[in-house]
Amino acid sequence: MVLNYFKIAWRSLKKQPFFTFLNIFGLAIGMAGALLISLYIYDELNFDKMYADTDRIHRINTDIKFGGDEVSVAESSAPMAAMLEKDFPQVELATRFRNQYSMLIRKSGTNENVKEFEGNFVDDTFFKMFGFELLYGDTTTALKEPNTLILTKTAAEKHFKIDEAVGQSVIIDNNETYIVTGVIDDMPKNSFLRNDNIFISMASLEDAKNTQWGSNNYATFIKLIPNANIEDFQESLQSVFKTYVMPWAQKVFPGITLEGFLAAGNYFNISSIPLKDIHLHSQRSSEFSPNSDIQNVYILGLIGLFLILLASVNFMNLSTAHSLKRAKEVGIRKTLGSSKLELIRQFLSESGLITFISLLLAIILAAIALPFFSDLSGRDISIPFSNPFFWLILIFATIILALFSGMYPAFFMSKFAPVEVLKGGGQNSIGGSGIRSSLVVFQFAISVFLIVSTLVVFQQLKFIQNKDLGYSKDRVLIIQDVDAAGNKVQSFKNEVQQLSAVENVSLSSFLPTPSNRSDSSYFQEGKMDQDYAIQMQSWRVDYNYINTLDLEIIAGRNFDKKFSTDSLGIIINETAVAIMGIKPEDALGLRVTHNIEDEELQFYTIIGVVKNFHFESLRENIGGLSLVLGDYTNALAVKINARDYASTIASIEQQWKKMAPGQPFNYYFLEDSFNSTYESEQRLGRIFTTFTILSLLIACLGLFGLAAFSAEKRAKEIGVRKVLGASVGQITYKLSVDFLKLVGIAIIISIPLSWYIMNKWLEDFTYRIDISWGVFALAILMAVTISIITVSFQSIKAAIVNPIKSLKTE
Structure with a gap:
């Protein structure tokens, strides 16, 4: 009987090719779109779920308001991990990361460097925390000793035969020599570590031993004991500020009190977030990799649902509208003894046949569109044809869709009165126009x-692209790792400056797009109380920085080589002036310091005020910022005044090869870096x-x-x-x-x-x-x-x- 239903259904579909095509093609498009979106959402929801004991791993977050600034960071202080293991019975294990971002690496005895864009210092508990195994080497000793590191398989193969890498020595940033003690498989693409290729022993980093609670530079991960009560743990974390952070602050900031700190509206909150939630629920500064947003998942899920609903609505509409042509067929079937249930089965068979044909077409369309969609979504997505669960879910969803799409037309057409439709009154007896509308x-x-x-x-x-950011991002070329030229950095800068197509050049690693950051609490001379703290970024720049990025001085002046005292000069932005509660003109000549824990205070004199510019995402308010002269020379910003970028870059590269033979030439445009922020x-x-x-x-x-x-x-x-x-x-x-x-x-x-x-x-x-x-x-x-x-x-x-x-x- 079922076979007969499908045979009749097939004949009926062939009789009406136009409407059959509309139904099948419409359903196929909706199903293909929903399939692609479902694969994307599945990928998003499965980030960081591959580790051992993923459900018990959390990251420590820090939220601070102090000195007129608010920050939310994915890092905490150096002593946090050891304290949590010692004081909190819920914590089974802790490990830290200190991000080094990009670095140059070469095999000892060679001159050619290779740039690795992501690397981290890590504690030796790294393996135990995440359940990683080494392809080569011993996890119990690999990161125990100073000046040791492990490489991912891809990174190791750039320098050695994979099975000969352990025991070899490499040089990092033309400076320190490290021994390779292990090779690990490449990090999964849906891991927060997906961009990391080098893991250096934390024992190599002297700063990791510091006991300062106010400096938050370490991503701290903890593994809770089985069945730990997370609510109780979160609540008890709040005691850390009172027990450890405030006593440290009272040694550093004279006169600070807990009551005064809180009364001023300040806060220092410590919390944790499950590892598996980071990718979709965390948008903090200092994240390991760009995260997505759960809102986008919801939006795309709705779009996928909309596509399916639209396709189903098409089917319902066309089926009920076309029912007039089949009214007499229904009348004859009922006269010959067909029951309402049998008619419903017949029409559901037709909807099922259409839906399954649409499914086959949808899979073909999705496979064709997959490369485009992967590029569109920024994900390496594939259709898991070999996974039986994929087919089970797909078939189950198709059956549900067939029932959902076909149920209303089936019930609608099975209700036709045979007397009315057979004597020609079908057109008037068939309703449903309100539903179709x-x-x-x-x-x-x-x-x-x-x-x-x-x-x-x-x-x-478009608003983001065209907004006045307060600096010029056009025609600014950023050359990375210029410190690889050693003592020839200044000579390289001078040679680049001489090129006819170059308008200006500046040496600084601090840029208004993702780059180095350094946050400090400043105090005005004579006002060292916590109520007068000025929390702001502290950037080290050179004399040409402001002119290269076209920043606007609204009071005072720029750094000038004619003034030897400018080595202790400082330029602040409008937000910093507002925190001080004065006008820009009144700030000139005032002295501020940030190293108040030193025995001899070093004061900087405010020589200028720069107009606010967006050095953070447009999602954030513009915070306080200070510029001081410094020699942090990891990047060279080149303002080009010609449109022939290719020849200008070639000329700069030629100068680089003269100054730094064997060193890689890496560059990007500031505008591209800005755009990537809103990817x-x-x-x-x-x-x-x-x-x-x-x-x-x-x-x-x-x-x-x-x-x-x-x-x-x-x-x-x-x-x-x-x-x-x-x-x-x-x-x-x-x-x-x-x-x-x-x-x-x-x-x-x-x-x-x-x-x-x-x-x-x-x-x-x-x-x-x-x-x-x-x-x-x-x-x-x-x-x-x-x-x-x-x-x-x-x-x-x-x-x-x-x-x-x-x-x-x-």
Whole structure:
């Protein structure tokens, strides 16, 4: 009997190829889009779940408000790990990381360096914490001794035969020699360590032994004992500030008290976050790798659901609309003894057949689109064809979709009264137009919502791109690792400055895009109390820094070689002046210090105030900042005044090879670094665009089919109107206006919803656009235009038919 159902279903589908195509193609597009989004979400939700005891591993976070500044960092102080192991019975194990970012590495006895972009100092408990095994070497001794390190397989193969790496010596940054004590497999792509290739023993780092509680530079991970009560642990963490941090602060900051610190609205909070939650729930400074956002997962999940719903709605709409042609079939079947249940089974068989054919087409479409989608999402996603669970889930989901899509049409058509439909009253007896109208409204409400969302995302990105950042990011080339030139760094800078295409050059590793950061508490001379603390970034720059980045001095002057006292001069920004509670002009000549724990205080004289510029993401407020002369020369910023970038870069590289033979020449443009900061938003915008187009395509397929059915259903009416003198334009308008009314209702529903949701999304940005009426006007125009084009094609086609032909049709 089941086989017979499918045989009849197949015959029925072949009789109506146009509607069959619309149903299958619409469902396939929705299923393919939902499949790709599901694979992406699955990848996002499985970050950092591959480690041993992942559920028990947490990272310590630090949130501080002090000196007019608020920071949220993914790091804590050096003594935190040992203290947690000693004082907290819930903590079974602790390990620390100290990020070194990029470094140059070469095999001893060679001159050619290789740049590794991520490396970390780690405690020897690293292996026990995460359950890593070495491909070569012994985990119990690999990171015990100073000046030892382990390499990932990829990093080791750049220098040695993989099985000969252990015991070899390498030189890091042309300075320190280390012994390779192990080779580890490459880090998983969905790990917070995915970019790391070098792990150096923490015993090599002298700073790791310091006992300062106010310097937060170490990512600290802990493993809790089985069944530990996380709420109790979180609560007890708050005692760390009172027990350890405040006693240390009272030695460093004269007169500071716990009561005074809290009364001033300050705080020092320590908390933990599960390792598996970091990727989607943590957006702090000093993260190991760029994290995603759970909001994006929710948004993409909704889009995937919308695509499936849109495709299902298409099926329901087209099936019920096309039911008029099958009314007599239902009447005859009922007259011959078919029960309502048998008819429901028959129609569900048809929906099941359509859905499974759509599934096959969807898999083909998804496989074709996968490389594009992987590039779009920034993830290395693949379809797990060999995984039986994948097929089980896919088949189960398809069955659910078939039932969901086919249930309403099946019940709808099985209710036809045989007496009415067999004597020709089918057209009047078949209802459902209200349901079909509601489904069209639902489709276009989703489509308009997606259009508005896409426009808002791109407007925010455009705002970010065009906002006055307070510095110039255009035409600024950043050359990395220039300290590899040793004592020839200054000579290299001078040679670059002489190039005709170069406007200005500055040596500094501190840049307004992701780069080095150094945070300090400053105090004005004579005001060393905690109430007068000024928390701000402390950047080491050279004399050309301000001119190279086109920063604006609003009071005082720039650093000048004519003034020998500028070695102890300092330039601060407007925020720092505001924290001091004075005007920029009044700050000039004041002296500040940050090394108050030293016996002899070193004071810096404020010689200038620079206009605020965005050195953090536009999600954050501009904090306090100070510039002092220094020799931290890891990067060279080159302002180019010509458009022939290729020849200018080639000339700079030529000078580099003269000054630093054998050293890699690495560079990037400051604008590209700025853009990478908003990579997740750009990716979200591209994904929105792609799936908005898909949703519109699905909605238009349904509208196209309904318009064709409506025109066919009203063929005689059209013929009569033409005979009575109606023009093609009048008939087209008459056929189109009913559909446009539905689109109008959809717009009314979707506009306030999209305004609310996108305003919530924009709340993540401190600097953001206001959603203007123009966004909604453009979305409405696009939706109406697309629907008019879709409906008018069928309407005009019906209106130009010879009325004699339509009136003769029986």
